[in-house]
Amino acid sequence: MKLENHALLKHYTTFGVEAYADRVLEIEQENELYDFFSSAYAQQPYMLIGEGSNLLFVNDYHGTLVKMQTKGxxxxxxxxxxxxxxxxxxxxxxxxxxxxxxxxxxxxxxxxxxxxxxxxxxxxxxxxxxxxxxxxxxxxxxxxxxxxxxxxxxxxxxxxxxxxxxxxxxxxxxxxxxxxxxxxxxxxxxxxxxxxxxxxxxxxxxxxxxxxxxxxxxxxxxxLPDPQITGNAGSFFKNPVVSLSQYRQLKQQYDLKMYPVSEEVCKLSAAELITVCGWRGKRTGNVGVHPNQALVLVNYGGAKGAEVYHLAKQIQADVNNRFGVMLDMEVNVI
Ligand SMILES: Cc1cc2nc3c(=O)[nH]c(=O)nc-3n(C[C@H](O)[C@H](O)[C@H](O)COP(=O)(O)OP(=O)(O)OC[C@H]3O[C@@H](n4cnc5c(N)ncnc54)[C@H](O)[C@@H]3O)c2cc1C
The missing domain is CATH 3.30.465.10 (Uridine Diphospho-n-acetylenolpyruvylglucosamine Reductase; domain 3)
Incomplete structure (x- = not known):
């Protein structure tokens, strides 16, 4: 078991944003996990993490991040x-x-x-x-x-x-x-x-x-950008599922791709919607939308989680205003 107090989250997440956790506990044997759950720390906030490749910490985390390191x-x-x-x-x-x-x-x-x-x-x-x-x-x-x-x-x-x-x-x-x-x-x-x-x-x-x-x-x-070089968490948004009638209406104005899901609904490409709204490749301060993949938001260095979150909210609002489609975030925002 390894414990780090006041841990820099940059080292535990692929977005590499500037934030701290009160502690990170690395579990190497399953019995260490059971010990954690019978300790006082489990009465305070805690959260499981893996490689932190689908997480965005908007603030410091006041509690324990429990990282599973069991092998086999x-x-x-x-x-x-x-x-x-x-x-x-x-x-x-x-x-x-x-x-x-x-x-x-x-x-x-x-x-x-x-x-x-x-x-x-x-x-x-x-x-x-x-x-x-x-x-x-x-x-x-x-x-x-x-x-x-x-x-x-x-x-x-x-x-x-x-x-x-x-x-x-x-x-x-x-x-x-x-x-x-x-x-x-x-x-x-x-x-x-x-x-x-x-x-x-x-x-x-x-x-x-x-x-x-x-x-x-x-x-x-x-x-895809390599998170070792440019902080990111892969696709930030899910591809939205819309009704076929909504798709037909949109199609009158935009030449959008669609992927059938059932007789009533289909999936649109979130990357395409974001690109049409002009966000692809755009940078604001330390954060931006990757030029090769519009679904990926990136930290160009030194970003706070709140900056990434703000950018994500702006994109969501723009896509919703233009297409009437609300993008769901795939990344877990904490
Ligand atoms: C460059 C890049 C490319 C990516 N490409 C893809 C892709 O192609 N397809 C795709 O699906 N995803 C992709 N992702 C997202 C990410 O890789 C996945 O979501 C991955 O499963 C996250 O694993 P993690 O160990 O980092 O989990 P974390 O990000 O640390 O945690 C993710 C969630 O799982 C929970 N969790 C973690 N471990 C446990 C556990 N043992 N028990 C219970 N809950 C737990 C956490 O609490 C959190 O809610 C990409 C990410 C990056 C950075």
Missing amino acids: IVQKENDGKNVIVAVKAGEVWDDFVRYALQKSWYGLENLALIPGKVGSSPVQNIGAYGREAKDFIYKVHAYETASGRVRTFTNAECEFAYRNSIFKNKLKGQYVILEVEFLLSLVPDVNIQYEDVKKRLGNACHITPKQVYDAVVQIRREK
């Missing part, structure tokens, strides 16, 4: 076609994806290089390039803070949706995810439906999961 990847079952693999919350997501590839456990390739821990992956049901964590999560084992009991959630009980789950919603803050079980395939079954991936690999005759992994890594490196 264990194969539990193998029926010749699929494996079930149990992974501790503190494993780094991309380390696990690469380890799975090495072991010939397939499926996670499209989710390459997403920052964060395995324990956070069910919270917002991470997704990219045509795949989501929910496609592979078999069970989630989590500690209920109120009762001190460990509960196992099946995939259906996690209530996964687009960048959402029961852990971000109804049960927000009530459980600590300890371990995630994944159901992976022993037979390669690559998914290159996503336009960018298809373009890069489309002509190859026999595409391997490793090629998909490498292509996704390349695309991400070209498109």
